[in-house]
Amino acid sequence: EAGVAQSPRYKIIEKRQSVAFWCNPISGHATLYWYQQILGQGPKLLIQFQNNGVVDDSQLPKDRFSAERLKGVDSTLKIQPAKLEDSAVYLCASSPDRGDEQYFGPGTRLTVT
Amino acid sequence: GENVEQHPSTLSVQEGDSAVIKCTYSDSASNYFPWYKQELGKRPQLIIDIRSNVGEKKDQRIAVTLNKTAKHFSLHITETQPEDSAVYFCAANRIDKLIFGTGTRLQVFP
Numbered sequence: 001e002a003g004v005a006q007s008p009r010y011k012i013i014e015k016r017q018s019v020a021f022w023c024n025p026i027s028g029h030a031t032l033y034w035y036q037q038i039l040g041q042g043p044k045l046l047i048q049f050q051n052n053g054v055v056d057d058s059q060l061p062k063d064r065f066s067a068e069r070l071k072g073v074d075s076t077l078k079i080q081p082a083k084l085e086d087s088a089v090y091l092c093a094s095s096p097d098r099g100d101e102q103y104f105g106p107g108t109r110l111t112v113t
Numbered sequence: 114g115e116n117v118e119q120h121p122s123t124l125s126v127q128e129g130d131s132a133v134i135k136c137t138y139s140d141s142a143s144n145y146f147p148w149y150k151q152e153l154g155k156r157p158q159l160i161i162d163i164r165s166n167v168g169e170k171k172d173q174r175i176a177v178t179l180n181k182t183a184k185h186f187s188l189h190i191t192e193t194q195p196e197d198s199a200v201y202f203c204a205a206n207r208i209d210k211l212i213f214g215t216g217t218r219l220q221v222f223p
Binding site for chain 1 (some may be wrong): 119157162204212
């Protein structure tokens with residue numbers, strides 16, 4: 001089966017610019033997660049969707065980050081405006097249902113200059 | 114909230130030796146403990162997981178043990194090979210989200 005797809009793979013922007021990332025989960029997976037992984041650290045959950053509803057966004061900096069999962073399939077994560085400390089790899093993961101094993105996409109490496 | 118501590122942060126072993134990575138968690142309600150392997154520049158890959166209704170699970174050269182009373186779980190890799198070199202992350206669930214440890218960089222020298 002096809003894995004989690006993400007694009008772009010790399011993105012370089014200047015601070016205060018905006019950026020968007022796209023994720024296509026494994027077909028049939030109801031739960032979708034966005035993580036931020038700063039170099040040398042473990043992934044940190046930003047937001048979790050169950051179908052097209054938000055389950056947990058407690059760690060999402062809502063003043064600059066937004067995410068949506070229209071139609072309960074693909075998802076986009078947006079940062080506006082970006083800060084230097086947003087430089088990280090943004091990982092998308094999906095699981096068949098809440099509490100099931102999670103499968104990660106290849107990530108988008110964001111560099112903010 | 115849930116806190117997951119992972120040790121050691123780096124581990125170097127000779128090919129053929131065993132490697133053990135340990136994690137502790139704080140939330141007694143956690144019942145799912147996966148381990149991920151992340152090679153440089155690649156996605157985290159689930160290599161083994163354990164649920165709280167068992168104490169040990171094995172898959173070829175890797176095994177995971179869980180001590181619910183002490184709230185710790187460990188990854189054991191036997192007969193290590195150079196291709197085992199990567200960063201390994203443990204995680205514990207809090208309700209249905211995962212809290213990750215800080216990672217262990219394993220280097221296997223030929």
